[in-house]
Amino acid sequence: MSETLSGAHILCQSLVDAGVEVLFGYPGGAIMPFYHALPEYPRLRHILVRHEQAAAHAADGYARASGRVGVCVATSGPGATNLVTGLATAHMDSSPVVAITGQVSRPMIGRDAFQETDIVGITLPITKQSYLVQDAAELADVVREAIAVAQHGRPGPVLIDVPKDVQNQKVEFAPSVGAQHAPPLHAAPDDAIRRAADLIAAAKRPLLMVGHGVILANAYAEVRALAEKTGMPVITTLLGISAFPEGHPLHLGMPGMHGEVHVNRAIQRADVIVGIGLRFDDRVTGNLAAFAPRAQVVHIDLDRAEIGRNVPVAVGIIGDARTVTGQLVAATAARNCDAWRGEIEGCRRPPDASFRGGMSPEAILTAISDATDGTCTIVTDVGQHQMWVAKLFPYRRPNTHITSGGLGTMGFAVPAAMGVHLARPGEPVWAISGDGGFQMNMAEMATMVQEGLTVKLAVFNNGYLGMVRQWQQFFHGKRYSCTPIWSPDYVKLAAAYGIPGYRVQEASELADVVGRANAHPGPALVEFVIEQEANVFPMIPPGGSLSEPIEAAV
Amino acid sequence: MTASHTVNVVLDDALLTLNRAVGVLRRRNIAVAGLAVRPCGPAGVSRMTFVLNTDAATADRVVQQFHKIAGVRDVEVTTTQDPPNEEQP
Numbered sequence: 001m002s003e004t005l006s007g008a009h010i011l012c013q014s015l016v017d018a019g020v021e022v023l024f025g026y027p028g029g030a031i032m033p034f035y036h037a038l039p040e041y042p043r044l045r046h047i048l049v050r051h052e053q054a055a056a057h058a059a060d061g062y063a064r065a066s067g068r069v070g071v072c073v074a075t076s077g078p079g080a081t082n083l084v085t086g087l088a089t090a091h092m093d094s095s096p097v098v099a100i101t102g103q104v105s106r107p108m109i110g111r112d113a114f115q116e117t118d119i120v121g122i123t124l125p126i127t128k129q130s131y132l133v134q135d136a137a138e139l140a141d142v143v144r145e146a147i148a149v150a151q152h153g154r155p156g157p158v159l160i161d162v163p164k165d166v167q168n169q170k171v172e173f174a175p176s177v178g179a180q181h182a183p184p185l186h187a188a189p190d191d192a193i194r195r196a197a198d199l200i201a202a203a204k205r206p207l208l209m210v211g212h213g214v215i216l217a218n219a220y221a222e223v224r225a226l227a228e229k230t231g232m233p234v235i236t237t238l239l240g241i242s243a244f245p246e247g248h249p250l251h252l253g254m255p256g257m258h259g260e261v262h263v264n265r266a267i268q269r270a271d272v273i274v275g276i277g278l279r280f281d282d283r284v285t286g287n288l289a290a291f292a293p294r295a296q297v298v299h300i301d302l303d304r305a306e307i308g309r310n311v312p313v314a315v316g317i318i319g320d321a322r323t324v325t326g327q328l329v330a331a332t333a334a335r336n337c338d339a340w341r342g343e344i345e346g347c348r349r350p351p352d353a354s355f356r357g358g359m360s361p362e363a364i365l366t367a368i369s370d371a372t373d374g375t376c377t378i379v380t381d382v383g384q385h386q387m388w389v390a391k392l393f394p395y396r397r398p399n400t401h402i403t404s405g406g407l408g409t410m411g412f413a414v415p416a417a418m419g420v421h422l423a424r425p426g427e428p429v430w431a432i433s434g435d436g437g438f439q440m441n442m443a444e445m446a447t448m449v450q451e452g453l454t455v456k457l458a459v460f461n462n463g464y465l466g467m468v469r470q471w472q473q474f475f476h477g478k479r480y481s482c483t484p485i486w487s488p489d490y491v492k493l494a495a496a497y498g499i500p501g502y503r504v505q506e507a508s509e510l511a512d513v514v515g516r517a518n519a520h521p522g523p524a525l526v527e528f529v530i531e532q533e534a535n536v537f538p539m540i541p542p543g544g545s546l547s548e549p550i551e552a553a554v
Numbered sequence: 555m556t557a558s559h560t561v562n563v564v565l566d567d568a569l570l571t572l573n574r575a576v577g578v579l580r581r582r583n584i585a586v587a588g589l590a591v592r593p594c595g596p597a598g599v600s601r602m603t604f605v606l607n608t609d610a611a612t613a614d615r616v617v618q619q620f621h622k623i624a625g626v627r628d629v630e631v632t633t634t635q636d637p638p639n640e641e642q643p
Contacts (some may be wrong), residue, residue, distance in 0.1 A: 119571065129624045130570060149624060303616035486613050 005173040007136030007166045008033040009526050011100065012041040014143035017175055020060060020071050021045060022422050024055035028075025028373040029115055031102030033167035041553045047418065047451050050443040051078050054415035056086020057441075059377060060095045061419030063155075064402050067145050067218070070095070070419060075102045077115030080161075081122065084516065086411060087157045093239060094153035094212060098146050098421040099123075102130070104494040120161050128156035136169040140176035154303045155216060183337040188300075188327055196274065196298045196315045197331040200230055203272035205294075205340045208232040209255065212239035212405070213277015213301060219322035220244070220398045223276060225329045231336035233344060235263055237278050242395040252344065254438035256284040257540045258387045262347035264538075264546040267292050269343070274298045274328075277321040280310040281406065290545035302323050349551075351392070353535040358507045359461070361388035364528050367514040368430055369394050376428035376518075377402060379386060381413035381437035384466040389432055411440030417455045418448060428456065435461040445497040448523040456517055457525040459490055462532045470535050474550060475542075490527040499504025500524040555635050558587070559606045560615040563620050564628040567593065567600040571625035575602055578619045584608060599627070 005013065011034055015023070018327050024047045027035040027049070038046060049055045052074040061069030074083050080101040090097040104113040120130045128150045131142045146158040172233060200206055208230075214223050220243060227234050227250045234244045237331045240504040244251055255262045255267055264286075269275070273295045278284070285291040288310060294482075296314035299307050300321060307316035317324055355362045365388070368376065372395040380386040380403040395401055417431035448455055469483040494501025500520050502513045504527065517524040540551035565571050572591065579586055587605040594601035606613050613631060620629045 121573070124570075124574055125581055130572070305615070305622055309618070311617060452613070 002172045002174045003458060006033065006037065007133075007139050007162065007169045007171070008037040009040070010136060010139045010171070010173050011143065011162065011167070012037050012044060013173070013300050014176065015071065016041055016043050016139045018069075018144060018147045020069070020147075022047065023071050024049055024058040024062075024419065025073030026052050026055060026075070026079060028079045028102065030076035030164045031073065031079070031100075031167075033164060034073065034102065034162070046073075046397035047422070047453075049415065049447050051441065052082035053085050053411070054418075054441055054444050056083045056097065056099065057089065057409075057412050057415035058419035059097045059099075060086060060090045060093075061402060061416030062423045063090070063095045063097055063419070064093075064416075065377065065399070065420040066423035068096075068423075069150050070097045071100065072097065073100045074118070075115065081117055084123060084126070087123055087408075088157070089404050089407045089409045089412060090157040091126040091128070093404065094155050094216060095157070096150035097157040098150050099159045101159065101161050103161045103163040103166070104262055106134070106163045107165075109163065120159060123159050126157065127159050130159040130161070132161045132334070133163070133166050134313055136166050136171045139166070140173065144176040158198070159524065162481070185323045185400075186318075188317045188319045188324045192315055192317050193324075193327045193331045196328060197333075199272050199296055199298060200232070200274065200332055201335065205266075205270045205343075206230065206232045206272040206274065206337060207235060207266055207270045209235045209237065209273055209275045209278055209297075210240045210243050211237040211276065211278025212449070213321045214243040215277075215399050217277065217302075217321035219276070219325050222322055222325035222329060224248075226325055226332065229329060229334050230332050231338065231341070232274065233266065233337065233341055235266070237284055238390055238403065240278060241390055242398055242401040243389045246395045250341075254390050257286065257542075258391065258536050258538070259540075259546075260391070261349055261538055261551065262344050263548065264540070265313055265347045266344045267295070268547050270295045272296050272298065274300070276300045276325060277302070279306045282310075286308060286518060286540045286546045288542055290547065299419060299531050337532055345372060354534050355392065355529065356409070358506070359510075359530050361385070361527060361530070361534075362392050363390060363510060364458070364460070364530075365393045365509055367510040368518075369513045370511065370534065371518040372428040372430070375422060376400065376430050379403065379413045379417040379420055379429065379431045382408045382410045382467075382537050383431040383434045384462075384470065384534070385434045385460040387467075410437035413437060414441045414444050414455075414457065418444065418451075418453050421453050421455050427452070430456045430458055432458040432460065434466055435459055435463065436465045436485055439485075439487065442493070445494070445499065445523065445525070449497055449499060453523065454521065455523050457523065459525065459527045460530050461487055461490070461527050462530050462534065464488070464532060466534070467536070470539075473533070473535070473553065476528065476538070488523055493526040501527070503527045503529065505529045555594070556607060556609055556620070559610075560632045561576050561604055561613070561617065561620075562604060562630045563602040563626060564594060565600055565602060565623070565638065566625035566627070568625060571623065572600070572602065574623045575620060578616060578623070582616065584616060594609065
């Protein structure tokens with residue numbers, strides 16, 4: 001039996017019907033009918049952020065950690081525009097986020113009304129789909145479709161813009177009952193699998209490169225089976241980290257701009273590269289013309305537009321990473337690549353001396369790993385600390401490394417970690433930031449306190465915007481223009497928010513302080529005072545070849 | 555090598571879909587010679603036709619992007635003429 005409901009109630013009911021449990025948002029004029037209805041739907045937990053950007057990042061973090069859609073809510077105008085960076089981040093990293101924005105009432109649209117902005121137009125290039133809802137009777141279908149579009153195929157953000165009068169409009173409500181029309185996970189054609197298997201069988205120096213698609217498709221077991229059956233060494237891209245066990249004898253590490261020398265050398269010497277769920281972006285390939293000059297590439301991706309976009313392919317396979325990799329496992333013959341692995345291992349260097357001992361990144365990350373028995377999810381920001389974590393953290397569980405890869409969004413870690421915590425309650429979550437990125441969204445400490453979100457905040461403080469300073473050192477004649485950055489007293493700041501705060505300056509304190517922060521039943525902040533001018537080595541200069549790393553400061 | 559590629563995109567007759575389709579060209583700053591949109595077949599379906607003067611690889615990358623737009627039903631490309639004379643007066 002149908003009932004008469006307002007658009008705002010239909011919005012809430014449709015989210016409940018879709019299984020949504022958490023919303024990250026911030027109220028305002030044009031979204032007030034929605035917030036008026038919200039308390040009638042206790043199934044929807046609302047997290048009041050301190051800035052809408054944080055709502056989008058938190059929804060993104062929730063989505064990445066849970067594999068389900070993350071939902072954020074904002075009002076029209078500035079509320080909506082504040083979501084933009086978060087939506088762009090989710091778009092670049094294929095994260096299923098649904099943003100619901102209030103809009104001015106229909107008769108006011110196009111009149112430059114108070115807090116009116118064309119958010120659908122603004123976000124067109126950074127959303128997978130968007131809706132400007134014209135009638136409350138459409139809302140149930142729009143919400144169902146938006147959630148399906150965000151999740152199916154290659155995931156991405158979807159925006160639903162709802163005028164205030166549509167939220168107030170009362171219509172007969174009937175739940176949307178259409179099929180979720182999930183696209184079937186097509187298997188790859190046999191001949192493509194055969195050609196890929198033949199290439200692997202004939203290769204002397206094959207490599208397996210895995211990216212975010214493996215995590216999105218939950219293809220860990222298949223990728224591991226393929227690697228172990230064929231003996232192919234495995235490279236994990238920045239967003240592919242934790243898709244393959246660190247410490248596995250076949251695991252090489254991360255490629256690209258800050259990839260280890262042996263990893264990039266392996267790429268340059270490989271005769272076959274099997275890429276699964278990655279897009280060969282410029283931070284991975286360096287100079288495309290010089291990338292993997294001897295390799296024939298087998299590229300498996302769900303998005304046909306990625307096949308051959310950056311790197312020419314010998315075999316392109318459009319399909320779900322789990323399904324296709326499973327087919328490849330069945331089609332390949334068991335072999336080993338011991339000689340090739342020996343060649344690669346011969347190029348392996350010990351981590352740069354600056355990474356070890358004292359208050360080094362390795363020492364700090366080891367302390368965090370030890371305090372959490374290696375089980376924590378690490379959410380990183382962008383910059384030097386992000387690369388140290390990517391290179392050094394000993395990940396033991398799949399999908400426990402969450403970072404802004406494609407867009408490289410500073411300020412991501414702190415709010416995204418709130419979403420990760422809500423997706424994985426009871427599990428340790430550490431947000432690791434530099435002193436620059438932390439200050440971008442540190443107001444979210446208030447959200448954590450108000451909402452009871454147990455996130456541990458690590459600030460790597462070197463007094464610089466470190467990665468930019470490193471580029472200035474290498475490529476701009478050491479002119480440290482606008483990169484020294486002052487920080488507040490983080491211990492006192494934490495105290496102002498009513499949470500424990502610690503400053504670690506001596507390595508001898510690391511284990512004790514990290515352990516105490518981790519054991520505290522709520523958010524806690526640890527500032528790590530690190531070497532001011534430490535660099536991330538090795539480094540491929542921008543536009544340079546993977547064959548020409550910078551391995552020491554000049 | 556530059557050539558003329560006539561691209562036919564069959565898509566939902568919805569402003570947002572058209573806007574996304576044009577955005578693919580705008581974002582990449584691809585020169586378009588001629589752009590026409592007209593009803594096509596059943597109600598609610600349009601055909602967008604335009605000519606790209608570009609190399610085959612770029613044309614292919616553009617076409618792949620159209621396939622990703624929700625509401626795009628089909629994309630066809632025909633290379634219609636030899637490379638234009640690139641000499642400028």
